[in-house]
Amino acid sequence: MKQLKNFPYERALVVGLAKSGFAAAAILQKSGVRTTVNDLNTSEGSKEAGQLKRMGVSLVTGSHPLELLDETDVVVKNPGIPYENELIAEAVERGITVVTEVELTAYLHEGPVIGITGSNGKTTTTTLVHRILEADNRRVHVAGNIGEVACEVAQRTDDSDIMVIELSSFQLLGIEKFRADVAVWLNLFDSHLDYHKTRENYQAAKANILNNQSDEDCFVYNADDRLVESYKTKTQAKGVPFSLYQDKNGAWADDSFIYYKEEIVAERGEIVLVGEHNIQNCLAAVAACKCLGVSNEAVQAVLYEFAGVSHRLQYVDKKYERFFYNDSKATNIRATSHALQAFPEPVVLLAGGLDRGNAFDELIPYLPKVKHFVLFGETAGKLEALARDSDIPFVSVETMEDAVEAAYRVSLKGDVILLSPACASWDQYRTFEERGNKFIAAVHKL
Missing domain, CATH: 3.40.50.720 (NAD(P)-binding Rossmann-like Domain)
Incomplete structure (x- = not known):
């Protein structure tokens, strides 16, 4: 070691x-x-x-x-x-x-590092990058906010190995020498403001992923996010965009295909992940992996079979002709908005959790999908007010088992029953994983 x-x-x-x-x-x-x-x-x-x-x-x-x-x-x-x-x-x-401990990896691992940050989609993108690199027969290790501690993983690597590290804003605040050969910034919107106090502080923390990059490195950025895109001129690294709508200089998509520049990389209709936000995650992963010369065959092998990671728009089961999805990782409003956009079917939405002081008005444009709310946690009162103002029926409950039973009672055949809380879990659960596991257990018990 x-x-x-x-x-x-x-x-x-x-x-x-x-x-x-x-x-x-x-x-x-x-x-x-x-x-x-x-x-x-x-x-x-x-x-x-x-x-x-x-x-x-x-x-x-x-x-x-x-x-x-x-x-x-x-x-x-x-x-x-x-x-x-x-x-x-x-x-x-x-x-x-x-x-923070991620800084110690700079003194342990001398091989390529892909660092991935953003307000949403980090774990899905990190997992995609990891699997695509493995499918391309690269020696690769995954670490950081996704699970294993980065400095612990770095002790086991060879210097020719690739490290893929999911990086939170909290971790990025504490780096000095740490450098990502490929820095991936997925998106930016208000999150963790109870910790960072202002959006500007949060943004500055995320921007630390560009620290120490040189003109030999790559900055993979979301060209559809104006704030993230603005940083392409603030780093020496080569900018590699990904975009659903406009920029064709990196990874992009139309209705039929995913491209890297002018090259068709994969068929969009074969991708298993649901939701436009997940197509963005796929594009980010393609851009990052293409920076290291990965083959299209490796990309296809992963995108055509990867159904998502636990607690992130995870399909749980079909019971009594209802479809149950676990999106417990949706700890902010934007994540829940993305989840609602992923389904054409009517949605019974299970939501609520830690009260960080924010309102939920940003959910309003997506509420036509919601036929009924099932609410819990510290923010239940705020969400009840939102439901009343939007003329959507609701019920408030104490436990996740009660929430699943209530959702079933108010649902009809063909409905989606979606846990997507729009809040952190710490008022009732130690982690979002614990919350999601309670939901899964309640679904299986139903």
Whole structure:
């Protein structure tokens, strides 16, 4: 297993454990960096604490003592910890470098990196890129926000291997040396404003994916998104657009085919994924893979069989002539809007979750598809008001099992019953995956 190469810091403080913090602490300590882990909630007697101590890592739990910074050259923070956190804010004030664990991959992996970010579609596009590269017989590893911790995966790679990394805005805020040979920016709209405070801050975090790119690199951008497209002039990298509507200089589509420049790459009618937004994800994946010279046969092999990833417009089952779809990953309004556009059939929409302070007016243009709401979570009241104003029947429930049963009762044969919450899950569930699994279990129990 590799160690950090030319890492410029001798003393590291890892703030926030979870799996990213554990992985970061382990590689730092193994690489000879004196490492301390600080976590508010981890017990000194936990399994993770025991493992860290056996590695020689110091552990401080229960509070965030500022004096920890007195012996620190670099802070590696959990991406979810805000910069308003007293310890992180003090580190910034003192001029101590603050990064996230993805920065460590720059000191571990010297091969090609494809970095993928955007407000929606990251996981689907990352999975498509990963599978297309595998179909083209490339040695490839997938990591980041999609699952495995990037710095942990990077320890197992050869320098000729390709890393495909899904990158959130939280992760991208904490990079300095990290560089993507192929940077993919899918789209941009308001999201995570409870963390970033302003759209400008969120946009700037996403734009960090272009950091350190040279004229030998590629910037794959959505030419149909004006804000994303504007960054093509703000990087040295070669711009490679993807577009449903206008730009034919990269990956694009008409009603019949997907193209790369003037070349037909795949037949659109053979693509399994539903929804125009997923065609955009396919185009982004094609553009990214073409930057590395992938064959059309590899693209076709994947696009013609890939039916989606769990919790992202995932087909669950047909029961009693109703079609059940799990889109629990739709943690914002735009994602739910895309999901509603994917279906010609009437939709019973299950929605609600964490209240981040936003209104739901952006859903209004897509509500003609919705025949009935089933609502839950902190935002149920706001969505009830939206339903009343739009003259759409609704029912509010407490549990996911109740939601599925209620949706079945108000549906008819041929209807789509869609979980697409338009909200994060953290008011009732630890993750969107847990929420989606509860939905799937309730459907199978119906």
